[in-house]
Amino acid sequence: MKAAYVVDKEKVEIRDIPVPEIKDDEVLIEVRTVGVCGSDLHLFKGTHPFRKPPAILGHEVAGDIVKVGNNVKNLKIGDRVTVEPHIGCGECEFCKQDLVNLCTAKVAPGTTGWNGTFAEYFNAPEKYVHKIADGVSYEIATLIEPLAVAVHAVDRITVKEKDTLAILGSGTVGLLTLVAAREMGYKNIICTDTQEFNLEMAKKQGAVLTLNPLKDDVVKEIRDFTNGRGVDVALIVADAKNIVDQASSIVRKRGEVGMVSMITEQIPVYPYNFVFNELTLFGAMTYETKDFVKATEIVNSGVDLSDFVTQVLPLEKSQEALSILSEKKENVVKVIVTTNTK
Ligand SMILES: NC(=O)c1ccc[n+]([C@@H]2O[C@H](COP(=O)([O-])OP(=O)(O)OC[C@H]3O[C@@H](n4cnc5c(N)ncnc54)[C@H](O)[C@@H]3O)[C@@H](O)[C@H]2O)c1
Ligand SMILES: [Zn+2]
Ligand SMILES: [Zn+2]
Structure with a gap:
């Protein structure tokens, strides 16, 4: 599959890599849309505290499930979904209170063992996958992640x-x-x-x-x-x-x-x-699962966020997508990158 890597400072390269294997509790998602976020810019500009090149960009995503692991219960092939992009260790005092956002050993996309979302396929554990309603476009569903940040801030x-x-x-x-x-x-x-x-x-x-x-x-x-x-x-x-x-x-x-x-x-x-x-x-640091659920409900209820998607580019133009957000020469709220378009 194709994936967009930051290979050097302000340099993005499309590479061919294997489709991720899924664990028994995971699903494989055929990616449709990914969002460019400020934290991707840190990787792009070389100022991210722990993400260093070469790394696959991205953590905001929407797409379709194309494969489910043996232990997946509530999701099926064909479901349209988005992902809450962190995995808690499950053991620490914060995970035990469902505060994955504060987990001292949480794993995020684009770090060791988990690809970023700027790719044709993305794997995620069932518990962090949220279904999007039929009427909601992939573009808008990609906004659920930053909306969850907002919900968490208000909830605090x-x-x-x-x-x-x-x-x-x-x-x-x-x-x-x-x-x-x-x-x-x-x-x-x-x-x-x-x-x-x-x-x-x-x-x-x-x-x-x-x-x-x-x-x-x-x-x-x-x-x-x-x-x-x-x-x-x-x-x-x-x-x-x-x-x-x-x-x-x-x-x-x-x-x-x-x-x-x-x-x-x-x-x-x-x-x-x-x-x-x-x-x-x-x-307020990212979100708890309850905030992600709330953000998904808000988007699934049909609020009109269409104005917020200001630019849409294909995966091949990831470098340009990052530059648009970085330079802000044109009006920009959210830049979306698309792949597997039908
Ligand atoms: N806490 C979290 O989990 C979390 C998650 C995502 C982003 N963030 C942070 O939130 C911040 C905003 O992120 P974003 O993606 O919306 O960035 P952004 O660049 O889209 O938004 C920042 C806005 O602030 C405006 N601005 C600049 N100076 C200002 C001033 N003096 N008064 C009012 N507005 C001013 C800019 O014009 C811009 O529209 C960043 O610091 C980002 O790192 C935090
Ligand atoms: Zn984000
Ligand atoms: Zn933990």
Whole structure:
């Protein structure tokens, strides 16, 4: 089968490799669509903490089951599916609480022993495979994985009021966080982004207020919108240096700030905001299976996410697909790569 490898810095090569063998608890999926994600860009640019070339890209996928292992019970050949792309060790204290996202020995696609999804076939254990509804296209089903990130972030909130939520950053994950929060009952969702295109998308998906930090005084506008009180929760989904201070300045007393962004450098923080207003800061790392199930339900219910698929390219053009997301010269939310198209 064909598979797209990152072989060197910003160099992708299509290689011919054997179709993966499946274990008794696994299924083999004929891949239709894969999503390009920010973490693929880290592998592409050589900045990923543990994925190093040569490695097959990708962890977002949708396709059809073409083979099932002997112990597979609830899936059959022909099922249209997506995959929750991690495998827990099953033994550690986190796996025992169904927190695969925090497993200290979890395996992810594109690491040892498990191919990435940028290939014609992909194997996965039954317990991490989720069925997609007939009416949902493969392209849209590919968004279930990043939507699960969003569902998890919203689910980590412990503030009871679902009145006001600010999402700082409306890229792929930020926009899907808006969708998740809306579907999970949040009433007034405010979105920020430095790109007008992304703010337009946020408006279309129901944001009550959109702000561009390059033009607007975000803190003042949000304070005014909430009559001085501040929002119940702010979720950080952009990587700017001032983003934690901005979040802690717009949240009401006893509110929460959630960190979804993977900021891997020191940034300045004014801690007193957290003390004076008794704020809580929490992190959100990928998803638990229950979040993936919820994200699948949201997509299967038919919400319209079609605007989010901004580019579609064949597997052979994986290099170009990565460059589009990397360079962002054109408006882009999610780039999809297709294979085995009929
Ligand atoms: N926690 C997790 O499990 C998880 C999973 C996936 C992605 N992430 C992280 O989430 C972040 C967002 O990912 P993404 O795929 O949506 O990236 P993205 O590049 O699509 O989105 C980031 C958005 O932030 C906007 N932005 C830049 N500066 C801003 C500012 N000052 N204020 C508001 N918006 C600003 C950009 O215009 C862009 O639209 C990244 O850090 C990524 O690594 C985390
Ligand atoms: Zn992803
Ligand atoms: Zn574990």
